Amino acid sequence: MVQRPRGTRDFTPKVMSRRLAFEHLLEERARRHGFSRIQTPVFESLDLFTAKSGPGIVSQLYAFEDKSERPLTLRPELTAPVMRMIAEEGMQMLPRPLRLSYYGQCYRYEESKKGRYREFFQYGVELIGESGPLAEAEVIALAIDMLDACGLENWEIRIGHVGILKGALTGLGLSGETPEGATEPPVASAMRLLDKGDDAGLAELFSSNGINPENAAPLRALSQLEGGRETLGPAREILSSLAGVSLDALDDLQTTLDAVAALAPTPPSLAVDLTVARGLDYYTGMVFEVKVPELGGEGQVLGGGSYKLLHLFGLPDLDPCCGFGLGFDRVLLALEAQAEASGREEVVPGEVDRSGRVAVIPFGIDVSHVLPIVAGLRAGGERVELELRGRKIPKAMKWANSIGCQFTVVVGPRDLESNQAMVKNLESGEQQAVALNSESILKAVQAMR
RNA sequence: GCUGUGAUGGUGUAGGGGUUAGCACGGCAGAUUGUGGUUCUGCCAGCCCGAGUUCGAUUCUCGGUCACGGCCCCA
Secondary structure: OOOOOOOOOOOOOHHHHHHHHHHHHHHHHHHHHEHHHHHHHHOOHHHHHHHOHHHHHHHHHHEOOOOOEEEEEOOOOOHHOOOOOOOHOOOHHHOOOEEEEEEEEEEEOOOOOOOOOEEEEEEEEEEEEOOOOHHHHHHHHHHHHHHHOOOOOOOOEEEEHHHHHHHHHHHHOOOOOOOOOOOOOOOHHHHHHHHHHHHHHHHHHHHOOOOOHHHHHHHHHHOOOEEOOHHHHHHHHHHHHOOOOHHHHHHHHHHHHHHHHHOOOOOOOOEEEEOOOOOOEEEEEEEEEEOOOHHHOEEEEEEEEEEEOOOHHOHHHHHHEEEEEEHHHHHHHHHHHHHOOOOOOOOOOOOOOOOEEEEEEOOOHHHHHHHHHHHHHOOOOEEEEEEEOOHHHHHHHHHHHHEEEEEEEEEOOOHHHHHEEEEEOOOOOOEEEEOOOOOHHHHHHHHHH
16 A cells, blocks of 8 residues: 655545635635735745755755756745745836735655644745835734634734844944854854853853953843733833944834734734744844644744845845745644634634535436536536435435435436426425426525525 | 654454454445435455564564654754
8 A cells, every 4th residue: 555655644525625714714814914825836946945045954855856957846935936936027016015925835854743744834925025113013913813813712922023132232242244264143143042041151252252241131131021012111221221232123113013903903922022033044123923832842833024035036125025924734733623622613714615515316217307407506506416326215315415415306207207306405304396497496495595 | 863652444443472353433235116314234344564483473573664742953
């Protein structure tokens, strides 16, 4: 028996209807916020991702060569392809800002476990051609709106701004340039040390860069601040106490948070956290992420922020952009766990198709008599299933019932003789004979619904 | 990259060195030749793969594969 490759999944009809409902729900929210869907290829040039993330990522890619030895790879994420598309399709000519949304599978070669697959699905958006606190607020508001709309509970959003700690560090005189022979700029080292809580290391780094190590303490205090919007007050006090440090980034974050509060539903938990660094150096401004604690180790379901990547494609004037990626599979896992915990049948709102199906059952007659009726009912918008196995009446009724039909239309020899069909509502048991044509049957079905 | 647990019909499970491998759901057929949901009967369908130990392995051992956890990582 040939098995599915590791880290991949099959989706049965029931699961798929859930996934489609979720995708449509996200799509609908994106649409309301003015975002339009795009799509890019599942495989791309290998260079696209090494340019963005460095050569080290190749080991985590499904990279391959085609028959002409072109270096290609299955895409590991969707932001870089979207950036590539903007440049390649000349989208810088479109009215700004661009609001783009996307959805598709991505591939990473890594250990798979629950919530972490080698083939996974990402929904995301990018707002391009406008930056600043209000653009950032629009992006966060959409993220919150989506999670709120899908019924997710008990999620935590953490919002930060890489400019605040970075600004404080450079304000103190720490360099953002990578020195000869080093692997990262001192600012990045300092951010990492702050994140880890390595006070001694930070003080040492300051000393070796000619900065008073006493400055480490207030920065540490800054990075440890935790709480809602009220956190910005103490942050402001600390930053004001440091000579040469700008408050611009903090003001921007304040503006963003105020706008989000007005634009989006109130999330179950919102925290300001200045150490949300999103590890990467292309993030330049606001950064945010969403976690669902009950998912455990793979609990981050969404992440995003402001970044500069379009300069890699010759469009520096479009930087910075702001966007987020939503872990489609992880949100679904969380929704499934929550639905089960609360005994809720429906996992994603709207996943169950409640439009009543119609089963057309030809009994002991040539099917050609009912085919035009099946076509006519379908043309009239009904969801019609034709009984194909020649079952006798009791079996056919049982079958119609088991696949969830609301109506049966039985046509047997007697009906043919009297030119009628028996239409039955399986839920009420109500039954009536109607003329044997799709218009009459359609009318009867609609009347009995 | 490190580490732990597990794998029995399609699904959920019981069992265990020699068994007709049990049960439930499911699918098919009949009871029931023009009306379903209940019930009854019968049938379908399984020990992940490879090597080893053994007279004999689905059961024990090792390896592989896959899944699920805990760290590391996560563009």
